[in-house]
Amino acid sequence: MIRAENRVAILLHEGIRGIYGKTGLSLLRYSEASIVAVIDHQCAGESLPQLTGIQRDVPIVASLTEALAYDPDVLAIGLAPSGGALPDAWWQEIRSAVVSGLSVVNGLHTSMASHRELKTLLREGQWIWDVRQEPAELSVGSGKARELPCRRVLAVGTDMAIGKMSTTLELQRASQRRGLRSKFLATGQAGLMIAGDGIPLDAVRVDFAAGAVEQMVMRFGNDYDILYIEGQGSLLHPGSTATLPLIRGSQPTQLILAHRAQQTHIRNCPQVQIPPLPEVIAVYEAVARAGGAFDPVPVVAIALNTHHLDEITAQQEIEQTQITTGLPCTDPVRFGADVLLDAAIG
Numbered sequence: 001m002i003r004a005e006n007r008v009a010i011l012l013h014e015g016i017r018g019i020y021g022k023t024g025l026s027l028l029r030y031s032e033a034s035i036v037a038v039i040d041h042q043c044a045g046e047s048l049p050q051l052t053g054i055q056r057d058v059p060i061v062a063s064l065t066e067a068l069a070y071d072p073d074v075l076a077i078g079l080a081p082s083g084g085a086l087p088d089a090w091w092q093e094i095r096s097a098v099v100s101g102l103s104v105v106n107g108l109h110t111s112m113a114s115h116r117e118l119k120t121l122l123r124e125g126q127w128i129w130d131v132r133q134e135p136a137e138l139s140v141g142s143g144k145a146r147e148l149p150c151r152r153v154l155a156v157g158t159d160m161a162i163g164k165m166s167t168t169l170e171l172q173r174a175s176q177r178r179g180l181r182s183k184f185l186a187t188g189q190a191g192l193m194i195a196g197d198g199i200p201l202d203a204v205r206v207d208f209a210a211g212a213v214e215q216m217v218m219r220f221g222n223d224y225d226i227l228y229i230e231g232q233g234s235l236l237h238p239g240s241t242a243t244l245p246l247i248r249g250s251q252p253t254q255l256i257l258a259h260r261a262q263q264t265h266i267r268n269c270p271q272v273q274i275p276p277l278p279e280v281i282a283v284y285e286a287v288a289r290a291g292g293a294f295d296p297v298p299v300v301a302i303a304l305n306t307h308h309l310d311e312i313t314a315q316q317e318i319e320q321t322q323i324t325t326g327l328p329c330t331d332p333v334r335f336g337a338d339v340l341l342d343a344a345i346g
Contacts, residue, residue: 001129001196002033002074002105009037009064009072009102013090015079016043016051016060022161023107024078026190028054029333030169033074037067039093053307064093068100076105076193095121104128107189109203131189132203134212141210145251146295148221153344154252155231155303156243156284158274159267162260163333164231165191167303170337171228171256171344178341182226185216187246191230201232201242209242213249226345231258235283236274237266247288252297254344255284260305261317277302277325301343302329 002008010028015021016038028035028048035058038048044062049055061067064075075097079086086094086108094104094112098121106112106128113119113128122128145152153171155164168184169191175182184191186198204212213229220227229250233240259277266272274280281299288297302321306314314331321329330339 002027002031002076002193003196004032004034006033006074007070007072008033008035008074008076008105009039009067009070009097010035010076010078011064011090011093012038012040012078014040014042016040016048018042020079020081023080023190023193024076025052025054026165027076027078027193028052028056028058029166030194036070036072037061038078039064039067064096064100072102074105075102077107080107080189094118098122098126098128101126105131105193107131107193131192132200134203134205134208135199135215138204138208138215139211140207141214141245141249143214143248143251143294145214145217145221145249148217148251150221150224151226151254151344152217152221152229152250152252153226153254153256154229154246154250155256155258156247156299157231157234157258158236158277158280159234159260159263160232160237160240161267162263163258163303163305166333167256167258167337167340168228168230169194170332171341174337174341175226175228180226180345181224182228183220183224185220185227185229187213187216187230187232187242198230201245206241206245209245210249213246214251217250234266235287236272236280238269238272244287247297251294252288253295255288255297255299256301256303256340256344257281257284257299258303258305259321261309261314261321277321281325281327299327300346301327301340303337303340304329304331306331306334 012024041062172184186195232242
C-alpha cells in the first residue's frame with residue numbers, strides 16, 4: 001500500500017486533459033503520501049493547480065526519466081485506459097521504473113506482480129501492488145449488514161465517474177473535522193490506493209459481489225458510528241453491474257445521489273437519457289426497498305458535480321436542484337460536504 005512516507009510519481013500520460021486520468025487525479029486530491037512528480041508529456045511544464053484546480057504544487061514532467069530527478073520510490077499508475085491496455089511506450093516506462101528501484105502501484109486489470117520480466121527485475125524491498133485482486137474466502141450476500149448499529153451511507157449516481165468517490169471522501173473529511181467516529185470504505189482502485197484497504201468490486205465475480213461488500217461492511221460496522229461506502233456505476237447505465245451489489249451488500253441506511261450538473265444523457269451511451277432527478281431518486285429508493293423485502297432507504301441529499309461550471313452558474317444549479325428535488329444539495333469538492341453530512345446524520 002502507499003504510505004504517508006512514500007515519495008510517489010504518478011504515471012498520467014494524457015490523463016490530465018483526457019478522460020482516463022481519474023485514478024491519478026484522485027490520488028493528487030486525496031492521498032496523504034508525498035507526490036513528487038506527475039508524468040504527462042501532454043502537459044509537461046504546466047501548472048497542476050491551474051489545469052485541475054487541485055491545490056498541490058507538484059511538477060508535471062514529460063517522462064519517467066525526468067521524474068527520477070525528484071527521487072520517487074513508488075510509481076503509481078494513474079491511468080485507466082479502455083480495456084486496461086497501456087501503449088508500449090508507457091509500458092517501457094513502468095519497466096524502467098522497476099529497473100530504477102521504484103515499487104509499482106498498479107490499478108489496471110492486468111496483473112504486473114506475476115509478470116515474468118518484472119518479477120525478475122525486482123530487488124530487495126521493492127514490491128508491486130496489484131490493486132484489483134479479488135478478496136479471499138468470499139461467500140454470497142445474506143443481508144446481515146442490516147443488523148449493524150452504525151449508519152451506512154452509500155453514494156449512488158446518475159452515471160459513472162461523476163463524483164461518488166469524491167463525495168464519500170469529502171464526507172469522511174467533514175466527519176473527521178467534527179470528531180465523528182467514521183470510516184471511508186473503498187470499492188474501486190483509486191479509493192483503495194488512497195485508503196489502503198477495501199475491495200476492488202470490479203475484480204469480484206458477480207455471484208460474490210454483494211457478499212464481498214457485506215464482508216467489508218461487517219468487518220468495520222461495529223467499530224464506527226458511520227461508514228461511508230464508495231459508490232460504483234449507476235442503475236441507469238446499461239453496462240453497469242456494481243450498484244445493486246453495493247446496495248444489497250451494505251444494506252445502507254441513507255443514500256446520497258451524485259449527479260453532474262446539466263448532464264442529460266449517459267456520457268458513453270448518449271442514446272440513454274437521464275430521467276429527471278425526482279424520478280431517479282424514486283428508482284433508487286424503490287430498488288433499495290425491493291417492495292418491502294428490505295428496510296426503506298431514503299436519498300437524503302444530492303452531491304452535484306459542478307467542476308465544469310463557473311462559480312455563479314454552479315450556485316444557480318445547486319439552488320435549482322434543491323428546488324427540483326426538495327433535498328439539500330451542494331458540490332462537496334468545491335464547497336465542502338457539511339450540507340451533505342447534516343442530511344446524513346440529521
